[in-house]
Amino acid sequence: MTKLPTLTCIALALFAAGAHAADAPADCSDKTDIKSKSRTSNKLQTLMVSLLTLEKQGEADFKPAYAAPTSECKWEHFAAGGMNVTAIHAATVTDQQSLAWRFDTDGAESREIIVMFDLNASLVAEKPTYFVIENRKGDISYYEMYREPPAYSALKPLVSGILDGSAKPFATVRWPRGAKEPEIDAVDMKRLK
Numbered sequence: 001m002t003k004l005p006t007l008t009c010i011a012l013a014l015f016a017a018g019a020h021a022a023d024a025p026a027d028c029s030d031k032t033d034i035k036s037k038s039r040t041s042n043k044l045q046t047l048m049v050s051l052l053t054l055e056k057q058g059e060a061d062f063k064p065a066y067a068a069p070t071s072e073c074k075w076e077h078f079a080a081g082g083m084n085v086t087a088i089h090a091a092t093v094t095d096q097q098s099l100a101w102r103f104d105t106d107g108a109e110s111r112e113i114i115v116m117f118d119l120n121a122s123l124v125a126e127k128p129t130y131f132v133i134e135n136r137k138g139d140i141s142y143y144e145m146y147r148e149p150p151a152y153s154a155l156k157p158l159v160s161g162i163l164d165g166s167a168k169p170f171a172t173v174r175w176p177r178g179a180k181e182p183e184i185d186a187v188d189m190k191r192l193k
Contacts, residue, residue, distance in 0.1 A: 028073035038154035066097040081163030141169035
């Protein structure tokens, strides 16, 4: 009679260990960087589509939204801005909002920078559109807009610049608590047309 609870405990422990292991992305050692010119775009109209999508989500969900990645892997660990950074590559799906890259930091204030395929902006731009975005304490900053999948070799220096403060966003938005709509805190009209 005591075997059943023991076997159940072992099965639950193995299941929990497997679930935890599934949460940690595997290593990307079998992958290579894509061949891409990582061409950027500076169209204000394309950015506005992304901002309107955020606004439609409402105050409670005011953050970049994308489908959960079907697979992820750890690309590299590096240091930037006094923080350790983990670069995580995701399998991008181009028929919905999806994650292409995620850069997580450790330290006193953990930060996350994402590279997101934006389906709505892509439809308006009539070409694939990827945004480099950081959501930091409710301030959503857009740092770059690519008109093709960006190569990791283009993203790493940008992420390093974001973390050390040398890269500046071309737009920052937030939704103050209780406000009827979001506020655009900054738009760099020299970079956008």
